[in-house]
Amino acid sequence: MPELPEVETIRRQLQANIVGQTIKSVQVLYSKVVQGIGVKKFEHDLAGKKIKEIGRRGKLILIRLAGDKTLVVHLKMTGRLLLVKKGTAPEKHTGVVFVFKSGKQLFYDDMRRFGFVKIMDEAKLKLGIDFFDQSMGLKKFKELVGSRSGSQIKPLLMDQSLIAGIGNIYAQEACFAAKVNPLRKVSSLSDKELGGLYKGLSVVMKSAIKAGGSSVDAGYRDAFSRQGRFSSFLKVYGRAGKACLRCKAKLVKKSIGGRGTVFCGKCQK
DNA sequence: CAATCGTCCTGCGGGC
DNA sequence: TGCCCGCAGGACGATT
Numbered sequence: 021m022p023e024l025p026e027v028e029t030i031r032r033q034l035q036a037n038i039v040g041q042t043i044k045s046v047q048v049l050y051s052k053v054v055q056g057i058g059v060k061k062f063e064h065d066l067a068g069k070k071i072k073e074i075g076r077r078g079k080l081i082l083i084r085l086a087g088d089k090t091l092v093v094h095l096k097m098t099g100r101l102l103l104v105k106k107g108t109a110p111e112k113h114t115g116v117v118f119v120f121k122s123g124k125q126l127f128y129d130d131m132r133r134f135g136f137v138k139i140m141d142e143a144k145l146k147l148g149i150d151f152f153d154q155s156m157g158l159k160k161f162k163e164l165v166g167s168r169s170g171s172q173i174k175p176l177l178m179d180q181s182l183i184a185g186i187g188n189i190y191a192q193e194a195c196f197a198a199k200v201n202p203l204r205k206v207s208s209l210s211d212k213e214l215g216g217l218y219k220g221l222s223v224v225m226k227s228a229i230k231a232g233g234s235s236v237d238a239g240y241r242d243a244f245s246r247q248g249r250f251s252s253f254l255k256v257y258g259r260a261g262k263a264c265l266r267c268k269a270k271l272v273k274k275s276i277g278g279r280g281t282v283f284c285g286k287c288q289k
Numbered sequence: 290c291a292a293t294c295g296t297c298c299t300g301c302g303g304g305c
Numbered sequence: 306t307g308c309c310c311g312c313a314g315g316a317c318g319a320t321t
Contacts, residue, residue, distance in 0.1 A: 021314065052297095079315080097314050098299085113299095132298050134315065170291060180316075188314070237301090237313095278293070279314070293321075297314105304310090 021097040024151060024185030025228035026240045026248060027079050030101055033243040034081070034126075035074040037103055041120040042070045050115035053130065055138040065139060066091065066118070078147050078184025092138045092145070093128065099135030102127040103243045151185045151221060161218045165206055173209065173217070174202030175277035186221065188279050189234055189257045194220035196256045196266075201288045202281050203274070227253065256282045 022030070046063040048054055054062045066085075075082035075090075081101065083091040093101060106123030116128040116137055128137060148164070149156055164182055165173075176182065177191040186194075195202045197220030200213050209217075233240055233248030236258060240248055255265050260273035260282045269286035 094315085096316080130298095131300075132314085134298065168291090172292085175292085178315085280312090291321105293319105295319085296317090300313095302310105302312090305308095 021187055021189070021236075022095045022099065022233070022240050023079060023187035023190050023225075024076075025190070025225050025250070026233035026242075027076055027081060027095065027185075028152075028229050029233045029248065030095075030243050031074050031076040031081055033103070034083070034101065037243070038071050038120065038124070038126065039073055040071065041122055041124065043067060043118055044121045045119045047110075047117045047119075048115070049110060049117065050130075050133065052133070053115040053128065053136055055136045056140065062137075062139065065089075075142075077142075077145060077150050078180055079187065080145070080147070080184075082142060088141070089139055090142050092140055092142075094135050094137075095130070096132070096134035096136075098132045098239060099128065099130040100241050100245075101243055102129060102241075102245055147180055147184045148182045149184065151183055151225065156183075158215060158218050162211070162214050165214060165217075169205070169207040171206055172202070172276060173200060173204050173206055174281060175279070176206060177217070177221070178277075178279070185225075188281075189236075189254065190221065190225055190228070192256050192281055192283065193224045193254060195283060195288060196220075197224060199288050201285070202276055202283050256284070258282070 043066050046066045048059045051059045070086040072084045072086050075084055081093040104125045104127055110117055113129045113131045114127050115130050118126040168176055174191050174195055177186050194217050198216030228234055228250040231250035234250040235247035236251055259271050262271055264271055264284040267287040269284055271282050272285050273282045
């Protein structure tokens, strides 16, 4: 499932490849993927628009168009934005085809159909601060997390309205890095542990961006259909039942806030 | 205020 | 071999 590092990887690839291109036509193949307006209007409104730049906020890809509108894309779990050559035919899971005047195409694919595309004003996004935003830092992180002292830490890290970008994989990895049990309440965390979580998130997600993200099973692919190379560095995600890489104890899996969570019951206090 | 549960959707793996 | 069941999961709304 694409989280901040995976979405950032795609953002950089789109930034390098479609900025300056003009959309010639758009075909929506799966109507429910378009939010807010009708399919015909969506296709019509995008035709002729030039791509100004590609932004990102949390897990959202922001395709900024000439004028002041933005094409917002959420990949949810299995969504993909694929740059394909002129003439490439859509596949089974292709929901939207964007054709540029150059002939290049951008496909929005989504096997499980949870994601969406939407034309909107960015100011209307209801999202917390992106984890890698300029205004984020240790102080801000402690302030934000501290404001929700009654919550369990792991689901809180995934709350997009507080901090945007962290999903199920990196929240688990950060708790492991900080030796914090994901079930802990924020109010029970020491200043040092909060610092460890911030550092853990920062290190893990920066490394993941360098490795082009994490691909688990048939999940994430970048804009060129390639897998991320960070998966092999994941220490707890997907390793339930296996030995903890720090203390050798058997990693356990629990459902926390309805999400599968793997951790070490021995060294994550 | 916080936690849980159902919902959307499809592929896949386990069990028999 | 093949079928059925249930799980996976981001975000949101409703409920406890």
